[in-house]
Amino acid sequence: MAKAGDQLAFRQLVELHQQQVRATVIGMLGPQPEANDVAQEVFIRFYKAMKSFRGEAKLSSYLSRIAINLSLNELKKRKKQQQRFASLTPNGKPLVIADQHQAAEQKDTQDMVQYALSILEPDFRSVVVLRMIDGYSTEETAKILQIPMGTVGSRLSRAQLKLKEILSTIVK
Numbered sequence: 001m002a003k004a005g006d007q008l009a010f011r012q013l014v015e016l017h018q019q020q021v022r023a024t025v026i027g028m029l030g031p032q033p034e035a036n037d038v039a040q041e042v043f044i045r046f047y048k049a050m051k052s053f054r055g056e057a058k059l060s061s062y063l064s065r066i067a068i069n070l071s072l073n074e075l076k077k078r079k080k081q082q083q084r085f086a087s088l089t090p091n092g093k094p095l096v097i098a099d100q101h102q103a104a105e106q107k108d109t110q111d112m113v114q115y116a117l118s119i120l121e122p123d124f125r126s127v128v129v130l131r132m133i134d135g136y137s138t139e140e141t142a143k144i145l146q147i148p149m150g151t152v153g154s155r156l157s158r159a160q161l162k163l164k165e166i167l168s169t170i171v172k
Contacts, residue, residue, distance in 0.1 A: 010050075013059070014043050020060055020134060021067050027129030028071035030118050038074055042066045057143060064134060065144045068126050075122050116166040124159035131156055 018039070025039045045066050046053075053062060117125055130141040131152070138156075142149040 010047065017060060017063050018043075021063050024064050024067040024129055024134055025071055026114075027117060027133045028068065028122070028125060029074055030114050034074060038070045039067070041070055045070070058140075061136070061140055061144050064130060064136070068130070068144065072122055072126070112167060112170050113163075116163050116170070119166055120159055120162060124155050124162065127152055127155040128159045128163070 021042050022035070022039045025035045025042070029035045029038065042063060046063060053059075057065075117128065120128065126145060127141060130136045130144060131138065136144065138149050138152050142152045145152070
């Protein structure tokens, strides 16, 4: 058993859940190089906290919560870096890493959806990733994000409208 320190059991847990964790992180951060680092960090954090895991939530939900938290931390770090770069620009405006013209040139639907997700605010993005990409129920999403179920519904609805708006400007 992994909780008792069995390395093989822990490795099997990682293998069983790594795709789901990776999908959550990529949903939050996009297919960036640091997404792999964050996905690995999820399992490192879980390994360190494994003895305190009480099993009140499903393991996949617990890992998703860690993945969302670490992804939000990475997004905050990115925002700070953009602000630092913005202070170096002549007009003081933040540098935009990807613009609509770049997104329009990307013909692959998955790339366009990922681009649209990257524009959403993190609170909305986390709900979309958990509900629509990872397939969690509204109740599970609420537990993972520690927000009321009504908030999950309203954020999902607003996020879908925003995604529709973004995608309609990309796909013409």
